[in-house]
Amino acid sequence: MPDDLLRFVGGPSPYWTGWLWLGLALLVFVIAWYAAVFVWTLPSDQLRRLPAVRDIHARLLRRRFAAAVRRTVARHRDGELTAAQAAAAMSRTLRSFLGQATGVRAQYLHLDAIGAGDLAPAAPVLAALDDAQFNNASAVHVDEVGAEAEELIRSWP
Structure with missing residues (x-):
């Protein structure tokens, strides 16, 4: 059964799995960057409430x-x-x-x-x-x- 599944999905991936983790890390970094910029630019009255x-x-x-x-x-x-x-x-x-x-x-x-x-x-x-x-x-x-x-x-x- 696993051989049939591998044939169906095209076999083992030719790509290095590190690319997936690097992509996810970059995505998390970008989201964190936007969140930091958003918080950094909030007015003081809103920052005092967080x-x-x-x-x-x-x-x-x-x-x-x-x-x-x-x-x-x-x-x-x-x-x-x-x-x-x-x-x-x-x-x-x-x-x-x-x-x-x-x-x-x-x-x-x-x-x-x-x-x-x-x-x-x-x-x-x-x-x-x-x-x-x-x-x-x-x-x-x-x-x-x-x-x-x-x-x-x-x-x-």
């Missing part, structure tokens, strides 16, 4: 925005930015981080509204950054407030 991705997304956000604050402080130390420019850049970075991390549009909120809401832990740092940005006689040191902003970003829940 249980499997939420923690990774939060970790990447904290690392990316903390590095941006660190670069701004370094540029101020190197003399590329004035204290007001560095404070403005760090304030934008911190507000953008809060918007990405929480969904609250912190870029458009007044400091009082930030202090009264869920973003209250960020209010003192933002107040210091505003003072450094808009007060020429400010006693705020950009290095210190930069370290505070970076720590706030790294420890954000």
